[in-house]
Amino acid sequence: EPEVTQTPSHQVTQMGQEVILRCVPISNHLYFYWYRQILGQKVEFLVSFYNNEISEKSEIFDDQFSVERPDGSNFTLKIRSTKLEDSAMYFCASSEIAAAGTQYFGPGTRLTVL
Amino acid sequence: GQNIDQPTEMTATEGAIVQINCTYQTSGFNGLFWYQQHAGEAPTFLSYNVLDGLEEKGRFSSFLSRSKGYSYLLLKELQMKDSASYLCAVRGSNDYKLSFGAGTTVTVRA
Numbered sequence: 001e002p003e004v005t006q007t008p009s010h011q012v013t014q015m016g017q018e019v020i021l022r023c024v025p026i027s028n029h030l031y032f033y034w035y036r037q038i039l040g041q042k043v044e045f046l047v048s049f050y051n052n053e054i055s056e057k058s059e060i061f062d063d064q065f066s067v068e069r070p071d072g073s074n075f076t077l078k079i080r081s082t083k084l085e086d087s088a089m090y091f092c093a094s095s096e097i098a099a100a101g102t103q104y105f106g107p108g109t110r111l112t113v114l
Numbered sequence: 115g116q117n118i119d120q121p122t123e124m125t126a127t128e129g130a131i132v133q134i135n136c137t138y139q140t141s142g143f144n145g146l147f148w149y150q151q152h153a154g155e156a157p158t159f160l161s162y163n164v165l166d167g168l169e170e171k172g173r174f175s176s177f178l179s180r181s182k183g184y185s186y187l188l189l190k191e192l193q194m195k196d197s198a199s200y201l202c203a204v205r206g207s208n209d210y211k212l213s214f215g216a217g218t219t220v221t222v223r224a
Contacts, residue, residue: 031210043157043201045211056209091156095210102147103212105156 002026004106006092012112013082021077021109023092032075033093033103034067036060043091049075082113116140116213120202125221126192134187134200134218142207148176148187149201151217157201161187189220197222 005024013019025032034046048055049067066078075094079086089108095101117139126132138146145164149157163169163178163185175188189196199217206213 033211035212042216043203043212043214045213048210056211058211089154102159102162104159105149107156110154 002028004092004094004104006090006106006109008109009107010110010112012114015084015113016081019079019082019111021079021090021092021111023075023077023106024073025075025092025094026096026104027073029094029096029101029104031055031095031097031101031103032067032069033095034077035091035093035105036088037091037108038088046077079111082111084113087111087113116204116206118202118204118213118215120200120215120218122216123219123221125223128192128194128222128224130192132189132192132220134189134202134220136185136187136202136215138183138185138202138204138215140183140204140206140213143180143204144207145205146176146178146185147203147205147212148174148185149203151199151201153199160200192222194222194224196220 007022032049035043037043045058047057047061064080068076091108092106093103095103120136147162148160151157161176168177173190178185199219201217202215203212
């Protein structure tokens with residue numbers, strides 16, 4: 001069964017450093033998302049992406065964040081200058097269609113900012 | 115915005131039935147999803163309701179009443195592996211993002 005994959009599974013970085021989290025969505029899916037989950041808290045939406053542009057972003061997704069689809073398979077989330085409060089599990093998700101499609105989540109990247 | 119409420123914790127015995135309720139108040143509605151999440155893992159899709167009524171999928175069923183802003187997930191014939199967090203999520207009508215509740219931790223005891 002096709003699945004969303006993410007790398008790395010764990011990332012430890014120093015405050016102020018840039019990180020890039022990578023995702024490979026399910027191959028025939030057109031809509032891509034990033035969510036995050038701070039330990040012990042609920043899953044929060046960050047950004048959605050379709051047709052090579054951002055469809056929607058939350059208040060969390062400020063100028064320090066960016067997304068890109070550098071090629072036909074990868075979807076990346078970049079945090080330019082990490083803060084302690086960026087420590088969380090970051091989940092990539094994809095769906096075949098937006099309005100009625102189910103979003104399937106990847107296994108996540110655990111980001112720890114020291 | 116979306117306000118989604120579900121109980122924090124529930125405990126049940128192996129083989130029993132558990133019902134997890136979810137109430138929501140949203141600015142728009144285009145579907146309600148239930149996901150299962152084991153600790154440290156990704157949410158896994160369980161069920162989806164967009165029309166009123168019951169959707170059954172093996173041991174899991176989900177019900178929706180749009181007029182009441184209410185859904186429940188019913189887990190039957192509980193197994194130890196069903197111990198997990200169950201997340202209720204609503205999709206808005208003007209956007210495609212999911213807004214999640216805080217999750218209900220279900221503990222299945224022998």
